Amino acid sequence: MDKRDYFIVFLSQFDLTSSKIAQIIDEMSEPSIQAFKKTKFDEKIIKQESYHKMLECADPILVETYVKNLHDRDIEIVTIFDERYPQKLREMTDSPYILYYKGDLSLANKPSLSVVGSRKPTSYGKIATEKIVRDVASGGVVVVSGLAYGVDSIAHRAALDNGGKTIAVLGSGFDHVYPSEHQSLADEIAKKGLLISEQRPKRTASKYLFPLRNRIIAALSEGTLITEASIKSGTIHTKDFALDYGRNIYAVPGNIDSTSSELTNEVIKTGQAQCVTCGKDILDDYDIKAENKQRGQEHLSEDERKIVSLLEDGMKSIDFLTKNSQLDINNFNTCLTMLEIRGIITRLPGGSVALN
Amino acid sequence: MLSKVQSFGLKGIEGFPIDVETDVSNGLPGFDVVGLADTAIKEAKERVKNAIRNSAFTYPIKKITINLAPADVKKEGSLYDLAMAVAILSCDEELKIKNERKYVYIGELSFDGSVKKVKGVLPLLISAREAGFKEFLIPKENLAEASFIEGINVYGVENLREAISFLKGEHQIDPVEVCKFENTLNQNRYGLDFANVKGQKMAKRALEIAAAGGHNLIMIGPPGSGKSMLAKCFPTILSDLTFDEALEVTKIHSVAGELDGEKGIVNCRPFRSPHHTATTVALTGGGNNAKPGEISLADHGVLFLDEFPEYSRQSIEVLRQPLEDGIITVARNKSTVSYPANFTLIASMNPCPCGHYGSKDRECHCSAGQISKYLSKLSGPIMDRIDIHIEVENVTYDQLKSDSLEEPSCEIKKRVDRARLIQLERFKGAKNFSNAKMSVAQTKKYCKLDINSEHLLRVAFEKLKLSARAHDRILKVARTIADLEGCENIGANHIAEAISYRTLDRKYWN
Structure with a gap:
């Protein structure tokens, strides 16, 4: 790390926005702590009072210990002046000056797909997300998302479970993973993938940080997939950012009467997004050859085949299946668990079952 | 004088x-x-x-x-x-x-x-x-x-x-004739029957297992899906009270003044369903004179808690000790009394505050945070004591009107009775009478798995992301399923079926 990096680390401790940091650097001869101390700033850029406070911390040794302490906690730092800084983020108009990360930074330069959507997907949204992410991730595409409830965590999970790579971009600092329930998921991603935040670790989550995070999610991938989102969803920000940065947008169509699919249908209708129905659609767009996976080769018992054949035309309720498969209920339950363990079916909240 | x-x-x-x-x-x-x-x-x-x-x-x-x-x-x-x-x-x-x-x-x-x-x-x-x-x-x-x-x-x-x-000897009264308890057991004493519950095969099967092994059970489903109906039918498939059990139950009901004067003895398994506004004391028993509470009145029967997460946190937590020990000690200023509280807990809940999460035809209006808060009201220790979780779906009109014959309670009860007999034999001389109450040592002794089943359980844990606490629960439920079939050993199919009753352990809830 050179003095420019340390300067950015120093600035990042004061929760400044990217544009503010840009303004400060513009005023200075060179970005460094020494130069900062000497520069006289306009009141509009930094208030006199804040400037004096900042000067108290403007000590290269303090900053260096700070970086070292973070390093001891496996938190690494990369700034925009660093060569390792993800290329795709440089293409943004307001690139983050600093990224805190845990895990493998090289993932950020690999072909990737951002998967975003509702925090509370319906069963359909869940199946769609899992299905597409599974195919895309096994095709070697890195799955980027925001670790939130719903589509985000489903996407991360599906990528990890299928041996794919995933990047989670946090809105808050690493010490305050939001939602806190996803702490273990975050830890797993840090180990097997990459965890990124623009904010210093101690920064707590707040409302306005999430759109900032969404811009990174949009910029970090060549394409953004919306699996299910209503028109009021925050996903709309991610979509707008992605359009701004000239990224592709993919959307999964939904029923026309489903409010949960309003946004996806809207972007398809207006031509902002490409309509996708399977992972192959995206892989084709990425020029990656999809793995040829065929169902039906697996050995199924007769009873199991009965259940699978009933599911072939879509999601079914358990009551429907027990009635139409004519199986004894104990045998039926056994088959259901076996099929689920083998990854052939998924059980969904509300007592429904669907083929994978 | x-x-x-x-x-x-x-x-x-x-x-x-x-x-x-x-x-x-x-x-x-x-x-x-x-x-x-x-x-x-x-x-x-x-x-x-x-x-x-x-x-x-x-x-x-x-x-x-x-x-x-x-x-x-x-x-x-x-x-x-x-x-x-x-x-x-x-x-x-x-x-x-x-x-x-x-x-x-x-x-x-x-x-x-x-x-x-x-x-x-x-x-x-x-x-x-x-x-x-x-x-x-x-x-x-x-x-x-x-x-x-x-x-x-x-x-x-x-x-x-x-x-x-x-x-004074002027008037003759004959002592009361002794009644045989067994004679009171003949008729259907509940007025309900599983034959009238259409569909819901999964739920019925789960209740059968719960009845056979004494397992506690929770039903999750949207409003109007028949959770209460299923629960009310549950006592009809429980094995009959023995005379000693009946005496114990009657004693408690007699003390509480809840005894039916004409019948004289409680000859059917009690079914208690206190409202969710019930205070802790109403559940446990207490008051000045340490009267028995709902959980004691449900002794040898069923305690049905509808809308489980709506009960106050404290009311739910006080169930922990009685669920474990089958007894509750109520200490009050005038007296300290121990009441038996050997009940099967049947709880029911909606999947989210509005009740429609996961429903196919209704949209749920709750936020993700609300849902997770709602579910988090069920603390780990309480969930640890509930062996079976099932989802109950809405019944469609066609199902309601269908003439298909459903199995009557007495048929199910026969199977339950058989499984109960096996358990009575197994636990001769031990303190517990049911699979659900097996200690760790007993679980080890009676729930031995062969290589196939062991392997299946391991894979299921990894694939389905079951929580650790599910392990022993699954073994106990599998033991009961095997007993219902009359099998000496637990097979892979029993394990697989038991796993299908662990809905809430699964991570798909958010």
């Missing part, structure tokens, strides 16, 4: 002998009761006085003092009225009452002299029999519950006059 007669007091569900000693002497006319009596007993003075007068006996214009011995134990209730009246009248030499000491007297008096029914007669009689008492004079209305106890003579009286002429 001194007289002494025998009565019985009640502490919790155990009775203890009380001597009613009466002294009628010359002096300023008055009536005093000593011996730590409560208000109901102090007020007995007026009842006893008026009952005696209105039965056309002479009330002595003398100083009357009654001592309830032992004098250091608190006594409550109106059940000593009859004993007091007999004691006072036996001081009247003109009446010539003989052998008044032969009987134990229990009963409340009314102003017109009639003897009214009291709470807790069954536990009193049982304790009294154990203490060696043989002859009892009790209210006629309480005879039904007394009729199940063998080896004693119980006489029912309607009014004080009848009681006195019986004691």
Whole structure:
């Protein structure tokens, strides 16, 4: 790390926005702590009072210990002046000056797909997300998302479970993973993938940080997939950012009467997004050859085949299946668990079952 | 002039002998009761006085003092009225009452002299029999519950006059005939049947397993999906109460004053469903006199908690110890009492506050945070004690109207009874009688898995992301499933089925 990096680390401790940091650097001869101390700033850029406070911390040794302490906690730092800084983020108009990360930074330069959507997907949204992410991730595409409830965590999970790579971009600092329930998921991603935040670790989550995070999610991938989102969803920000940065947008169509699919249908209708129905659609767009996976080769018992054949035309309720498969209920339950363990079916909240 | 007669007091569900000693002497006319009596007993003075007068006996214009011995134990209730009246009248030499000491007297008096029914007669009689008492004079209305106890003579009286002429030998009363408990078990005592529940095969099967192994169960489903109906039918497939169990249940119900006077004994498994606004004390028992609560009234039966997460946190948490030990100790300032609380917990809940999360035809309006908060009300320790989770779906109109024949409760009950017998054999000499209550050591001993099943369980844990606490639960439920089939060993199919009843452990909830 050179003095420019340390300067950015120093600035990042004061929760400044990217544009503010840009303004400060513009005023200075060179970005460094020494130069900062000497520069006289306009009141509009930094208030006199804040400037004096900042000067108290403007000590290269303090900053260096700070970086070292973070390093001891496996938190690494990369700034925009660093060569390792993800290329795709440089293409943004307001690139983050600093990224805190845990895990493998090289993932950020690999072909990737951002998967975003509702925090509370319906069963359909869940199946769609899992299905597409599974195919895309096994095709070697890195799955980027925001670790939130719903589509985000489903996407991360599906990528990890299928041996794919995933990047989670946090809105808050690493010490305050939001939602806190996803702490273990975050830890797993840090180990097997990459965890990124623009904010210093101690920064707590707040409302306005999430759109900032969404811009990174949009910029970090060549394409953004919306699996299910209503028109009021925050996903709309991610979509707008992605359009701004000239990224592709993919959307999964939904029923026309489903409010949960309003946004996806809207972007398809207006031509902002490409309509996708399977992972192959995206892989084709990425020029990656999809793995040829065929169902039906697996050995199924007769009873199991009965259940699978009933599911072939879509999601079914358990009551429907027990009635139409004519199986004894104990045998039926056994088959259901076996099929689920083998990854052939998924059980969904509300007592429904669907083929994978 | 001194007289002494025998009565019985009640502490919790155990009775203890009380001597009613009466002294009628010359002096300023008055009536005093000593011996730590409560208000109901102090007020007995007026009842006893008026009952005696209105039965056309002479009330002595003398100083009357009654001592309830032992004098250091608190006594409550109106059940000593009859004993007091007999004691006072036996001081009247003109009446010539003989052998008044032969009987134990229990009963409340009314102003017109009639003897009214009291709470807790069954536990009193049982304790009294154990203490060696043989002859009892009790209210006629309480005879039904007394009729199940063998080896004693119980006489029912309607009014004080009848009681006195019986004691004088002028009037003959036959002791109550002993009823056979088994005779009361014939008819369907519940008025409900699984044959009337359409569809819901998965839920019915889960309830069958719960009944067979004594497992606690939780149902998750949207409003109107028939959760309460299923729960209410649950007692119809439980094996019949044994006589000892019935006595225990009747004792508790008798103490709580909830006994059906005509039946006399509780011959069907109790089904209690307290509302979710019930206080902790209403559930556990308590109050000044440490009365039994809902969980004790559900002893040997079912405690159904509808809308489980709506109960206060505290009310849910107090269930922990009784669920484990089958007993609850209620300590209050007047007494400390242990009540049995061996119940099967059936809980039901919606998947989210609005009730429609995961539903196919209704949209859920709850935020992700609301849902996770709702589910988080079920604390780990409580979920640890619930073996079976199932989802219940909305019933469609077609299903409702279908003529398809559903299996009646009596058929299911036969299978449950068989599985129960296997367990009784297995746990001979042990403290528990059901698979659900197996200790860690017993689980190890009786739930051995072969390589296939072991492998299946391991894979299931990884693939389905079951939580660690699911492990033992799955083994116990698998044991019950195997018992229902009459299998000696647990097979892979039993494990697989058991896994399908662990919905809430799965991570798909958000």
